[in-house]
Amino acid sequence: MNGVQQKTAEGILFTDQYQLSMAQLYFRLGLHEKTVQFDHFFRDYPDYGYHRAGYCINAGLAWLLDWLQTARFQATDINYLRSQTDRTGVPIFDDSFLTWLQNEFTFERLTLRAIPEGRVVHPHVPLSVVQGPLAIAQILETSLLNHLNYQTLIATKAARIRESGEGQLLLEFGLRRAHSTGANAGARAALIGGADFSSNVGVSHVLGLPPKGTHAHSMVQVFMALGMGELDAFRAYADVYPDDCLLLVDTIDTLESGLPHAITVFEELRRKGHQPVGIRLDSGDLAYLSIQAAKMLNQAGFTDTSIVLSNDLDELIIWQILTQINQEATRFGVDPAQLRRRLVYGVGTRLITSHGSPSLGGVYKLVAVCDNGTWIPAIKISENPGKTPNPGHKHVWRLYDGRGNATADLLSLDDEDPSQMEVIVLQHVSDHTKRRELNQAEVKEIEPLLVDVWDEGKLVYNLPSLEAIRERRQQDLNRLDTGVKRIMNPHIYHVSLTPRLWDLKQHLIESTRNQSG
């Protein structure tokens, strides 16, 4: 794809054909300007097969806004749509609709509320709420889901890996295995969710972070092919990067060659007044090798150098490595706690692709239509009750318990405010037998989650810095019960409806069923 083609494929036509077909249908019927509301939410946490998430980290909003602010129908897009024909050769889109697209269509006519990036989020809770003309809100669907689903997926995986790695330094290395240019969004999401740095140079630059890296096996191979050896390669590296010297020690043999050579070079650096950064292990039994590496480095007096682990790591593999270190390090004369504090994780493929669950099922559902000034809630019933969206205008509240921990997210009707309720009834979203009551006194804080982002073409939201987004993430995680954060079989966080919203939902399900009969 050349540059011009890329502009086409990533501009306003970065959408599904049926969005345009439906928009024209609405236009023909005079419904295209009717004000509607779509909610964006996901229904289930990522399920990685043998483990699943108990929370997600919201991400992607800022890049969606960048897209929103530039995507519009250019003359070339309109000409292309004009050329589309149906099976009988008749143009699919007529001139009056195309003229409307070119002259009247702008995302600036939409209003957007959203939960900020970095926040802990849960199923069924609207993460973004779009109001505006039907045809415009409809065409936004695909791109909105594309931008928000993937970044939230990856921020969530990064948070889990960070949790598993006990908060040690986490480096994102996945560019070569990412899904094409989606790598950049993935690196950003990883940095929001838990990675400290990325190896990806371009996106690090854009985000204002230094990119991180060491060297590849090929560097040692070049030296060997030229009749030199690993030690020469390490010396050359230390010579060029005396204060950034991190050596990959597994090209030939980690314990017999790589580590002794690295220690030799580190000793040389030390004599010259430099402090070596550490070593990287990229193959073999990482738990065993990291213990042996720590032992050898300790014996040489390098007790602070990092030990970077890489090679298809994810949250379970890191957990396994740490468990084995706890069990075995002492036997080799290494303090497991001290070793764990010097570990750094380089995570590539399994973070940037969210291994085990490479997609988040975020959806964008019509929940209300404004007819002659009156909002009418809309519903789409499903055979699976958990899939039926929550209708109408809603507020989203987070309730904190006496310890200040988040205890439930509550969806209410627009005119409800749980802080005015003596007893807050939390009704499960689909199971009528499940409800819980909280006295106002048990609730320490009630926080609305949605903020105004975009109001008829104006950004009314101060986009936070990456650093602020990461702080937000850490604050939310600090206020989440440990049971919800654990990697295996997490506690189910409560997402609930107020009784009035529950009743509205049941009423709409009933009347829809009757309408079909």
Place this chain on the structure above:
Amino acid sequence: MNGVQQKTAEGILFTDQYQLSMAQLYFRLGLHEKTVQFDHFFRDYPDYGYHRAGYCINAGLAWLLDWLQTARFQATDINYLRSQTDRTGVPIFDDSFLTWLQNEFTFERLTLRAIPEGRVVHPHVPLSVVQGPLAIAQILETSLLNHLNYQTLIATKAARIRESGEGQLLLEFGLRRAHSTGANAGARAALIGGADFSSNVGVSHVLGLPPKGTHAHSMVQVFMALGMGELDAFRAYADVYPDDCLLLVDTIDTLESGLPHAITVFEELRRKGHQPVGIRLDSGDLAYLSIQAAKMLNQAGFTDTSIVLSNDLDELIIWQILTQINQEATRFGVDPAQLRRRLVYGVGTRLITSHGSPSLGGVYKLVAVCDNGTWIPAIKISENPGKTPNPGHKHVWRLYDGRGNATADLLSLDDEDPSQMEVIVLQHVSDHTKRRELNQAEVKEIEPLLVDVWDEGKLVYNLPSLEAIRERRQQDLNRLDTGVKRIMNPHIYHVSLTPRLWDLKQHLIESTRNQSG
């Protein structure tokens, strides 16, 4: 990311930091212009957990070439690199290296051979071979892998899904769940590997294919919220798209509401002289519902209308649906063969993310260094023998058996030609006990797989059209044994070394081990 930032993040800095660190090291040592060879290959077929591929479909080359031809170090990139500092505040990159990057660095100095897109490919076989100055070939690694790994992964999944769907029409619908803008590369790869069309408007336009789609549940919901019903929605759709009328019938109740309403509208269309396209089922028991839909449509005289299935389909789910149709259709008075021929598959999430195996482990390994005009083979040994790359300059041959089917891919040294061998010895790449012999008479055809693509800055390859790439894929699949193509437990296709290449590999492993001792 705004437009300027995107240019930065997808240009020459779309790479890992360590590529730049290593390039500078080579520059300092005067090795940066040394001619080297890197081979790109993957080691294992995608493993989807309970099933795995027996072949891959090669894809991504044309878009890599687009990137290659425009990526260069701009002044802004150089300024950014100049601003990078190490832990002590010292600049990481010095002026002389940066001057070289800006003035001398160009991918035009590389030579590239590759296996064409659309071809069936196997592990260990070099899919692309890069020769050129060490620092330049090194910096290419990340982007090359990013472009080729993902498209090959998705083309492979698409081929499997097409195989499972018995070659019926296959539509790619995954944009909303794809990994950000990687969606476009994914759609292209799906179209190479087996999808007939995509819902993605922009990339379809760029590739010269019509995008396909129908309508969403929300269209029916809008009508219902405004006091109308599903039938009104269907009528409106038929009115606007009388010759493209494909109706989604599961918004309320597939059998009680959606199908009867669709048939009513189809009858109205028929009376007006139009031929309805079909219906789409997007939830529930797709096998059962498609049988019932076929029955109802047949009874109304619509025996040719398509039945489009969607909802998290993949190769196993399609296989299950077809199995159930074969078992049950007759009982409902529906001919299973006739029903299967009217099915169309809309595949989204699980195709564009390669569900079960969301990454392909393609690697880029140094295999030779040219020193004073002599090529020296290079190796990187691994504890796992299957991971040790095959060294040196090589040819790649495909051998076809008496029936004209591909029977093995053979890697040979540069000066070997299997057509000159009376007996062709096929040695397994890592297991010394596994070898097979073929008499020349048993071999119907011997085909070299690598073609010259890029020769010192000149494209010396006619990039085939998408249609030609797809024909190439189909030809290769037609010449592949059924056992290799099957979805579960495929036969292992033979990828072999000539005895001379095997001996070189063993010799290098031995001498590397000695060097470390």
